[in-house]
Amino acid sequence: MQHERRRHVSILVSLIALCCLLIACALYSGSLGQLFGAGTKLWSIVHGQCVPRWLSEHKPDPCRKVTIDDDPRRGWVILKDRIGRAQHLLIPTSRISGIESPLLQAAGGPNYFAIAWRHREFLADSLGRRLTSHDVILTVNSQYRRSQGQLHVHMDCVQSSVRERIESIKSQIGEEWSLLPLRLAGHRFRARRILVQDTIEQDTIEPDPFRLLGILGDVPTSEMGHHSLAVLAADFGKDGSGFIILDGYVSDRLRGGANGGELQDHDCNLSR
Template identity: 35%
Template sequence: MRIFLPLLALLFATAAPACAANPDALWQIASAQCLPNSINAGDPKPCALVDRERGFVILKDIVGAAQYLLIPTIRLAGIESRELLKDDAPNYWRYAWEQRGRVGAALGRPLEPSQLGLEVNSAAARSQLQLHIHIDCMRRDVPDLLRAHRRDPLGKWMPFMIEGHRYWVMRLEADALQSKDPFKLAALRSAHAANAMGAQSLLLTGARFDDGAEGFYLINMPVNFDRAEFGSAEVLLDHGCAIAR
């Protein structure tokens, strides 16, 4: 059965907790369309890319000016999937960061690393039952807010407040994604986080520090239902990409 992307875009682009009409829509696109089309016809459509060797597809999300999604080609429900914490797990974050240039290409202008973000929602703040990493523009104000952490110790989780909401932030070196996986770093923040990965959301964005060195900020927003926080660091992204204007 053919799946129409304009309709599906409405199902999986939202950051609010919801029950999608078809929570398997992303998995069906990746596994039943993009992957077989790539194998049988050499054409990844409706995806922009199928990487069979490393096991992921890149799909342009119709909602948003330049939003892309990385979707694994194996069945993984989301951030809570224990397979992501195995020693030999693929580093989907590294693969997604390699694809960040697609956002600028869609906008017709290159973006600085600090203007770009990757994000995964918690189980409570997603509508799809297939892991996907959002690749999009950062909210315009967030890079300046993060500069308060430009001297944080590398590799250490520090508290971070935005608009009264509590996050955790970790400063990472430029080559961090070669040896570090953000899923595993989140699990190391605390025993609770490790045992409740489904209650975490993560965002990774580029950074430039005081000494001119480049690197990353990794942000963790846990679920806190008492404060109506559903674990959606996606609120720090801007699908309209105002930061590019």
């Protein structure tokens, strides 16, 4: 009996040691941080490679573009994502965790969606062909559907089926948040529109979608992490041109949810 007890204790100790080893490896590799949406890979690329090289050689590599004004906290970079034919990421040089950050609700801060929109030509450059404004989608994932702990705006092609469904109901989308009457990529999203004075090729996304959902909308800052955002260009007939802002809700990491990233088409198989 005593021998059996010692054997069980030995097995338990071995299992605990194995678990500690796995946790240590995960921490070392950064995979545990990615599992909980706090990976540091993007931050390391931006501040370990792109920004230092820009400051020393005035070259953005491995980023596509680096912009740092007098205040580095208002700077940003554009990086080609390893996933997707055309997908790029717009990443602030300031430490901003993600959609849940209160910094994104402050008035007068950089409008990262607008900056990403003005640089969507990087997608066409990667594809080697022209993209229309209606081919592009900008997304920011929920805190519970991301791997990195640094804010990044996805710039990518939109799924053709998503675009077609949006086109079929865009006349029902107004200037207040409301639930769409159909699903996108199998999920329910809310939507509202933004009208612009000029054409969507020349204008910007204003107000800032982060603030439009949060402080100017109906989502408390403490709940923003459960939400995702997506932005698409749209024509509204006699009302003019503008953008459709989509809001998806993600409850946690285990259950399904409406995450903006699911509306992207990494292969850019766009119907013509």
